[in-house]
Amino acid sequence: MHEIVYRKAVFTDIPFLVKAIIAAEKGVTDKMSYATLFGISEAEAAIYLRLMLEEEISGCELSVDSYLIAEVNGLAAGAVGGWKEATGNPPSHLLKGNLISYIYPAQQIAHLTAYRNVLSGILIPRTAGTFQIEYLYVDPTFRRMRLGSKLLQQYLDLMAAEKSLDIVQMQLFDSSKGSLKLNQQIGFNIVLEKTSDETIINELLPSNRKFLLEIELNGKATDH
Amino acid sequence: MEKQQIINILNPIFKKVFENNTIEVDETLSAADVDNWDSLTHIYMISEVEAAFNIKFKLKELNKLRNVGDLITIISDKMATQ
Numbered sequence: 001m002h003e004i005v006y007r008k009a010v011f012t013d014i015p016f017l018v019k020a021i022i023a024a025e026k027g028v029t030d031k032m033s034y035a036t037l038f039g040i041s042e043a044e045a046a047i048y049l050r051l052m053l054e055e056e057i058s059g060c061e062l063s064v065d066s067y068l069i070a071e072v073n074g075l076a077a078g079a080v081g082g083w084k085e086a087t088g089n090p091p092s093h094l095l096k097g098n099l100i101s102y103i104y105p106a107q108q109i110a111h112l113t114a115y116r117n118v119l120s121g122i123l124i125p126r127t128a129g130t131f132q133i134e135y136l137y138v139d140p141t142f143r144r145m146r147l148g149s150k151l152l153q154q155y156l157d158l159m160a161a162e163k164s165l166d167i168v169q170m171q172l173f174d175s176s177k178g179s180l181k182l183n184q185q186i187g188f189n190i191v192l193e194k195t196s197d198e199t200i201i202n203e204l205l206p207s208n209r210k211f212l213l214e215i216e217l218n219g220k221a222t223d224h
Numbered sequence: 225m226e227k228q229q230i231i232n233i234l235n236p237i238f239k240k241v242f243e244n245n246t247i248e249v250d251e252t253l254s255a256a257d258v259d260n261w262d263s264l265t266h267i268y269m270i271s272e273v274e275a276a277f278n279i280k281f282k283l284k285e286l287n288k289l290r291n292v293g294d295l296i297t298i299i300s301d302k303m304a305t306q
Binding site: 055057090091093094095096097098099100101102106109110112113115116119120123125 | 255260262263264265266267268270271274275281282283286287289290
C-alpha cells in the first residue's frame with residue numbers, strides 16, 4: 001500500500017524541483033528552453049535553475065514556495081508549480097526575467113535576446129488575478145499511480161478553498177499530448193492557441209504551437 | 225549623474241529594446257504602459273542598461289523596480305558609489 005502525502009516544497013527540495021522543471025519542460029522532446037535559448041547544455045542549465053530557485057523569490061515558476069510535492073512512502077515522487085498572478089506586485093514574467101538577468105552570464109543573455117523576435121510570437125501573457133499552474137511532473141518510478149492527476153487535483157482543491165481565486169490557467173506545448181489529455185479530463189478547456197511560423201522555434205522549444213488552458217473554480221469566466 | 229542625463233541615456237535604449245520610436249522615457253513609465261514589455265524585452269532592457277552604465281544590478285534591486293523612476297534612482301545610487 002502506498003502512502004501519498006502532499007506538502008509545500010522547501011529549500012531542500014531544490015534538486016528534485018530542478019529535475020522536475022527540466023523533465024516537465026522537455027515533455028517527450030529533448031528541447032529545454034533554459035538550455036536551448038541560452039546556447040548551453042542541459043547540465044549547465046540545471047546549475048542556473050538551481051541558483052535561481054535558491055534565491056527563494058516568490059510569485060513565479062522559479063519560486064520554491066510555488067511548488068506542491070507529492071511524497072510516496074516518504075520519497076519525493078511528483079511536483080507541480082503554481083502561483084497567484086500578481087495584481088499589484090511585479091508580474092511573474094518580470095520576476096522570472098529578473099532572476100534570469102541576475103543569474104545567467106551576459107554571454108548567455110545575449111544569446112537569448114538574439115531570439116527575442118522569433119519567440120515573441122509564441123508568448124502567452126498571464127492574466128493578473130488568476131492562479132497559474134506550471135511544470136507538472138511525476139518521477140518515472142512512480143508512474144501508473146495516477147499521481148499527476150491526484151497532484152493537480154490536490155492543488156486545485158487548495159485553490160478552490162481560496163474564495164478570491166476563480167480562474168486557474170496553464171500553458172502547454174502541443175507536444176505534451178499526455179498532459180493535455182489529463183488536464184482536459186480534469187476539466188481544463190483550451191481557451192487560446194498560439195502558433196509560430198518561425199522554423200527555428202522547433203530547434204529551441206518543444207513545439208511551435210502552444211495552448212492556454214483554463215478551468216473555472218467558482219463559475220466565472222474570463223475574456224481573451 | 226543627474227536624473228536628466230540618465231533619462232537621455234535610457235531613451236534610445238528603450239526605443240531600441242521595445243522597437244518603438246515614440247516612447248519617451250519619464251519617471252512614471254512602467255511595464256504596463258509598453259505593449260511588448262514581456263519577459264524577453266525586460267531581460268534585453270536590463271542587459272542594455274547594465275552595459276550602458278557599466279553596472280550590475282542586484283536581484284533585490286531588480287525586484288524593487290515598479291517604474292522607470294525606480295530604475296533611475298537605482299542607477300543614480302550605483303553610479304554615485306562607483
